[in-house]
Amino acid sequence: QVQLVESGGGVVQPGRSLRLSCAASGFTFSSYAMHWVRQAPGKGLEWVAVIWLDGSNIHYADSVKGRFTISRDNSKNTVYLQMNSLRVEDTAVYYCVRDRFNGSGKTPGYWGQGTLVTVSS
Amino acid sequence: QSVLTQPPSASGTPGQRVTISCSGSSSNIGANIVNWYQQLPGTAPKLLIYSNNQRPSGVPDRFSGSKSGTSASLAISVLQSEDEADYYCAAWDDSLNGPVFGGGTKLTAL
Numbered sequence: 001q002v003q004l005v006e007s008g009g010g011v012v013q014p015g016r017s018l019r020l021s022c023a024a025s026g027f028t029f030s031s032y033a034m035h036w037v038r039q040a041p042g043k044g045l046e047w048v049a050v051i052w053l054d055g056s057n058i059h060y061a062d063s064v065k066g067r068f069t070i071s072r073d074n075s076k077n078t079v080y081l082q083m084n085s086l087r088v089e090d091t092a093v094y095y096c097v098r099d100r101f102n103g104s105g106k107t108p109g110y111w112g113q114g115t116l117v118t119v120s121s
Numbered sequence: 122q123s124v125l126t127q128p129p130s131a132s133g134t135p136g137q138r139v140t141i142s143c144s145g146s147s148s149n150i151g152a153n154i155v156n157w158y159q160q161l162p163g164t165a166p167k168l169l170i171y172s173n174n175q176r177p178s179g180v181p182d183r184f185s186g187s188k189s190g191t192s193a194s195l196a197i198s199v200l201q202s203e204d205e206a207d208y209y210c211a212a213w214d215d216s217l218n219g220p221v222f223g224g225g226t227k228l229t230a231l
Contacts (some may be wrong), residue, residue, distance in 0.1 A: 035220075037166075044123060044225040045158070045166065045209050059218045096179040100156075100171050106213040107172075108155055108220060 002026045002110040004096045007008075009115030012086055020081040020115060022096030028089070029077040030054070033105030034082045036070060038092035039114075050105045051079065057105065086119045093117075124149060125210055127223035128199070133200045134231050141226045143193045144211035149221055153213040155193040159188055160207040160225075172197060203228045 008020040023036070036048040049060045049070040058070055069082040079096060093114040100109030122208055125200040126144040133139040145151065168177055170186035173193065183198045193212075210223040 003191075034193045044207075045211075045222045047222065050219060061219055062217070095165060106153065106220065107152060108211070109168050109171070111167065113165050 002098060004093065004098060004110065004112030006096045006112045006115040009094065011118045011120060013086055013121055014086060016086055017082070017084045018086060018117060020083070020094055020096075020117070022079045022081075022112060023024045023097065024077045024079070024096075027098070029072040031102050032100040032119055033057075033103075034070075034072060034079040035097040035099065035105075035108045036079075037097050037108060037111075038090075038093045038117075039095070040089075040092040043092075046092075047108070049081065050099075052105050053103065058103075084118070086117075088119050091117060091119045122226040124175035124214060124217070125212065125223035126206075127226045129224065129231065130227045132229040132231050133197075135200055135202055137200050139197045139200050139228065141195045141208055141210075141228070143195070143223050145191050145193075145212060145221075147191060147221050148192055148216040149212040150188065150216040151189075151191040152215050155186065155188050156220075157195045157218060158209045158211065160209065162206070166209065197228075200230055202222045204228060 003025045035050045051070045067085045072079045095114045096112040097108040098110040100107040146208040158166040160166040173188040174186045214221045
């Protein structure tokens with residue numbers, strides 16, 4: 001069965017950096033696009049970034065463009081989210097999500113349990 | 122403010138039929154498939170409906186989805202108390218180059 005385990009969350013000061021990781025298992029990792037989606041406390045879902053199979057196709061939400069970088073290591077079945085210049089408004093639970101379809105990147109499908117990032121001075 | 126528009130709340134009595142609407146534009150719902158997610162209290166979201174009207178295995182058939190033009194809807198034919206949750210619609214947006222979500226609808230079983 002699909003398993004996604006996020007790690008790397010925590011409390012960080014504004015302007016600092018944090019790197020999230022997501023370890024995947026239970027499927028052929030290199031065949032699926034991977035997303036990061038976040039949810040601020042008490043708020044709705046906000047898509048953050050997607051990376052296609054070999055990392056050649058990447059897209060970001062405007063709110064994080066230029067500050068966040070998504071990457072993947074298919075040899076380690078892991079996707080990462082490097083978050084720089086963090087802001088208070090980046091405080092959220094960050095979910096790692098596998099796409100629903102093999103080879104596509106437009107349908108977040110299977111969700112991890114999330115990791116909480118708190119940006120506060 | 123979310124790109125897709127959903128009512129913030131919906132309610133019904135157990136056994137009743139409930140629908141949740143989702144409105145978008147030509148760059149998202151009008152051009153791409155719609156997906157629905159269910160988020161039970163304190164848990165991660167779960168894909169409930171994909172490709173407008175397809176249910177993943179394990180999702181009860183009382184849940185159904187439909188799409189027409191730039192709008193979509195989720196229907197629960199026979200509401201059960203365990204269906205109390207937040208529901209989100211989503212679709213890829215060709216202008217933003219990413220999936221966009223509705224603001225979510227909190228469903229209450231009275």
